Amino acid sequence: MSSKKKWAAVTALIAAILIYLITGKLDLSHVLGQLQTGTGSVKQQQGNADYTLQFPLDRYPETGAHIREAIAAGKSSICTIDRSGAEENRKASLKGIPTRKGYDRDEWPMAMCQEGGTGADIKYVTPADNRGAGSWISNQLDNYPDGTRVLIEVK
Numbered sequence: 001m002s003s004k005k006k007w008a009a010v011t012a013l014i015a016a017i018l019i020y021l022i023t024g025k026l027d028l029s030h031v032l033g034q035l036q037t038g039t040g041s042v043k044q045q046q047g048n049a050d051y052t053l054q055f056p057l058d059r060y061p062e063t064g065a066h067i068r069e070a071i072a073a074g075k076s077s078i079c080t081i082d083r084s085g086a087e088e089n090r091k092a093s094l095k096g097i098p099t100r101k102g103y104d105r106d107e108w109p110m111a112m113c114q115e116g117g118t119g120a121d122i123k124y125v126t127p128a129d130n131r132g133a134g135s136w137i138s139n140q141l142d143n144y145p146d147g148t149r150v151l152i153e154v155k
Contacts, residue, residue: 052151053151055152055153056136060136062129063106063132066106069123077153078115079115082112100124103124103127107120
């Protein structure tokens with residue numbers, strides 16, 4: 001293992017211990033998954049979030065731009081994971097927003113977030129960008145339990 005990888009492993013372990021000490025939650029499987037795949041970002045926040053996830057604007061430019069615009073307009077940059085509320089939130093956020101041929105209706109905050117639902121910002125984006133972004137975020141958050149607060153930063 002290179003010294004750079006060792007340093008990353010030590011840093012991630014220290015972060016996991018700090019998270020446990022502060023929140024009482026320990027999710028080493030997520031930390032180890034991040035180390036193995038080199039994806040996402042695992043770091044403790046000093047405010048309202050448990051973790052930060054850096055969303056790749058270069059991979060999903062339409063969705064990334066929408067996230068930035070929605071946050072600049074006052075929507076939450078924090079996603080409190082609530083998978084069981086996703087269907088209800090999606091219905092509420094998309095109510096009255098007509099479909100458009102060739103486009104998806106992208107929601108921010110996402111339906112899987114407690115902050116989503118009624119009042120979410122909706123933008124029409126191409127299906128490939130929207131669905132790719134949704135899959136990417138879902139995979140990044142897969143090991144986080146419901147109730148985890150994740151700060152989403154578009155980079």
